[in-house]
Amino acid sequence: MRDLRQRVLEFIRFDRHSSYAALLDPCREYPRGKFYTRLADLDGAGEFQFEELLIRLAAEGFAADSQLRDYAAFTLRIGCARLFWCIHGLSPLPEWGYRNFASWLGRRVSSGERSTIVSFNWDLVSEVALAEAGISWSYSFSMPSQVTILKPHGSINWNGYLRERRTNESGLWHPIGGGSRLSYMETRPLVNPDQQVANPDLVYALFPGDPDLPSRDEDLHLIWQDVGAALRESDRVVFIGYSLPGYDSLASHFFEQNTQGKHVEVWNPCAADQEKYRNLFGSRITHAGGPFSSSPYARG
Numbered sequence: 001m002r003d004l005r006q007r008v009l010e011f012i013r014f015d016r017h018s019s020y021a022a023l024l025d026p027c028r029e030y031p032r033g034k035f036y037t038r039l040a041d042l043d044g045a046g047e048f049q050f051e052e053l054l055i056r057l058a059a060e061g062f063a064a065d066s067q068l069r070d071y072a073a074f075t076l077r078i079g080c081a082r083l084f085w086c087i088h089g090l091s092p093l094p095e096w097g098y099r100n101f102a103s104w105l106g107r108r109v110s111s112g113e114r115s116t117i118v119s120f121n122w123d124l125v126s127e128v129a130l131a132e133a134g135i136s137w138s139y140s141f142s143m144p145s146q147v148t149i150l151k152p153h154g155s156i157n158w159n160g161y162l163r164e165r166r167t168n169e170s171g172l173w174h175p176i177g178g179g180s181r182l183s184y185m186e187t188r189p190l191v192n193p194d195q196q197v198a199n200p201d202l203v204y205a206l207f208p209g210d211p212d213l214p215s216r217d218e219d220l221h222l223i224w225q226d227v228g229a230a231l232r233e234s235d236r237v238v239f240i241g242y243s244l245p246g247y248d249s250l251a252s253h254f255f256e257q258n259t260q261g262k263h264v265e266v267w268n269p270c271a272a273d274q275e276k277y278r279n280l281f282g283s284r285i286t287h288a289g290g291p292f293s294s295s296p297y298a299r300g
Helices: 004-015 034-043 050-063 066-090 096-110 125-132 218-232 246-257 271-284
Strands: 115-118 147-150 154-159 203-205 236-240 263-267 285-288
Touching: 004 050, 004 066, 034 050, 034 066, 050 066, 066 154, 066 203, 096 115, 096 125, 115 218, 125 147, 147 218, 218 246, 246 271, 263 271, 271 285
Parallel strands: 115 147, 236 263, 263 285
Antiparallel strands: 154 203
16 A cells, blocks of 8 residues: 555544554653654654564664554554554445456356465455455365465454464354464454454554564464465466565565466566566566556456
């Protein structure tokens, strides 16, 4: 999302949710408020993007007041997740390009072809588009569906209740896949399961700077295992909008290693991003350039 830093900070200021409102208000020790004090110490000039703020909080925050570091990271994470849920609520229907994309996938499904979406976004755009098109989807190859959506960075509708061994007496939470401790509300996956934000820290979304090695997290290992299987059985890999950010070197290395002999398409209008793709994939690139809206997938 463009201007994510500005949008999150503005949302936090006006939202003032009870989970972090007290961290925004001035107090005797922190006249600017605990959150804004840490934000000013970290980036007084306001130069860092949202991702950079989180990376620096994770990497450099240990030299600062650890409590302030935790307050700042907590507020940014919860504010971001709440912002995405608000956007989802205000725009419940997908844009025309994603509707057409779902129609394109529907034709592949009807012809017996298998398609997998690998999304590094926390939003539910893909899920909404598929649901509107009447295409069943799941978050793991271990679950039956017409299209599988794999999300290595998590999702705003996922949570860590089962990871944290929280009670599940109501049976509301279902694993996203076989063997996974990540869970979601299977019966109503597109509805915010935590409207009152009673446990905001349990939303499962990996932010820049978070530990993301699948070798150290079995739940992540299961997701990346499915990503690898999807790449192995595909002869064409299409990247839409993804910028190959430097902080996500794990993904870049994984895709480079697992697309040998594949055709790689890139739909991204940014010249700098296109160059990164060419450097990473070389002769595998069959197309690089243009926005998603000009792709055959957005035209249906």
